[in-house]
Amino acid sequence: xxxxxxxxxxxxxxxxxxxELGCNYSYGGTVNLFWYVQYPGQHLQLLLKYFxxxxxxxxxxxxxxxxxxxxxxFNLRKPSVQWSDTAEYFCAVIPSxxxxxxxxxRGTSLIVHx
Amino acid sequence: EADIYQTPRYLVIGTGKKITLExxxxxxxxxxxxxxxxxxxxxxxxxxxxxxxxxxxGDLSSESTVSRIRTEHFPLTLESARPSHTSQYLCxxxxxxxxxxxxxxxxxxxxxx
Numbered sequence: 001x002x003x004x005x006x007x008x009x010x011x012x013x014x015x016x017x018x019x020e021l022g023c024n025y026s027y028g029g030t031v032n033l034f035w036y037v038q039y040p041g042q043h044l045q046l047l048l049k050y051f052x053x054x055x056x057x058x059x060x061x062x063x064x065x066x067x068x069x070x071x072x073x074f075n076l077r078k079p080s081v082q083w084s085d086t087a088e089y090f091c092a093v094i095p096s097x098x099x100x101x102x103x104x105x106r107g108t109s110l111i112v113h114x
Numbered sequence: 115e116a117d118i119y120q121t122p123r124y125l126v127i128g129t130g131k132k133i134t135l136e137x138x139x140x141x142x143x144x145x146x147x148x149x150x151x152x153x154x155x156x157x158x159x160x161x162x163x164x165x166x167x168x169x170x171x172g173d174l175s176s177e178s179t180v181s182r183i184r185t186e187h188f189p190l191t192l193e194s195a196r197p198s199h200t201s202q203y204l205c206x207x208x209x210x211x212x213x214x215x216x217x218x219x220x221x222x223x224x225x226x227x
Contacts (some may be wrong), residue, residue: 001173006188009154032212044204044218051213090157101172102216103150106156 001092002027004093004105012111019039019107021076023065023091033074035065036104047089050074051096054075061085083114117141120205120219126227127195135190135222137205147190147216149204150174157204163188164210195226 007022025031034053039046048059055067065076074091091105118139139146144165149157163182177199178192187208192199194203205219205226 004156036216036218043220044206046215049213049215053122083150092216100145100149100210100212100226101159101162103159103173107154109154 001032002093002095002103003104004091006089006091006105006108008108009106010109010111012113014081016080017112019076019078019081019085019110021089021091021110023074023076023105025074025091025093025103027072027093027095032062032094032096033065033067033104034086034092034094034102035059035063035074035076036090036092038090038107040087044090047076081110081112083112086110118205118207118217118219120203120222122222123220125225127172127224129196129226131195131226133192133195134225135203135205135224137188137190137219139188139207139217140186141207141209141217142185143217144185144210145208146182147174147206147208148178148180148188148190149206150176150223151202151204161190162192172200195224197226200225 003026018092034049035047036044037047050057050067058064090107094102115150121136148161151157158174160176161180165225203222208216
């Protein structure tokens with residue numbers, strides 16, 4: 001079975017700082033990769049996803065992620081964070097074969113100070 | 115905006131009580147899921163369904179049961195609640211295929227005393 005590791009559990013930044021959240025997965029085959037975000041008091045929602053093509057994908061609110069197949073990684077980046085980016089961020093993987101069941105990482109709590 | 119609804123949002127019940135958490139989606143999605151999430155921890159899949167009359171257990175052992183009699187409805191039932199069941203339960207749905215977005219409900223916070 002696949003697994004997802006998010007190494008940064010808690011990140012605290014000041015506004016305008018750059019952000020990179022790590023995500024590594026373990027699965028030998030083709031995968032589809034996702035980042036979800038949960039703002040305080042809201043439901044989980046899609047930030048961006050990769051399933052084929054350009055390994056650099058852009059999402060909402062200036063976020064982007066790069067799929068590096070050789071490193072089994074899908075790190076999330078934003079060049080300049082805002083206070084409104086304070087949220088929980090979850091990485092997820094769905095294999096392209098088999099049951100198509102998603103596996104989520106533990107999540108990273110991001111706090112951005114104004 | 116996702117059209118997936120969970121009720122109740124918050125519930126406190128006594129040990130041994132039976133509880134059903136409701137989940138409905140109006141998007142016509144064939145796949146539905148139940149995840150359990152403790153604060154600061156990963157989402158654990160406890161049940162999923164590929165469609166009507168299809169239900170499977172997830173990776174996390176759970177004493178709950180689910181049913182899928184209608185496409186839009188995927189309730190989760192605990193026959194006898196215990197304090198260890200205290201958690202947040204998230205319902206989600208998606209269309210078939212691995213690249214499709216998963217839509218989540220707002221969650222049901224269950225406390226068993």
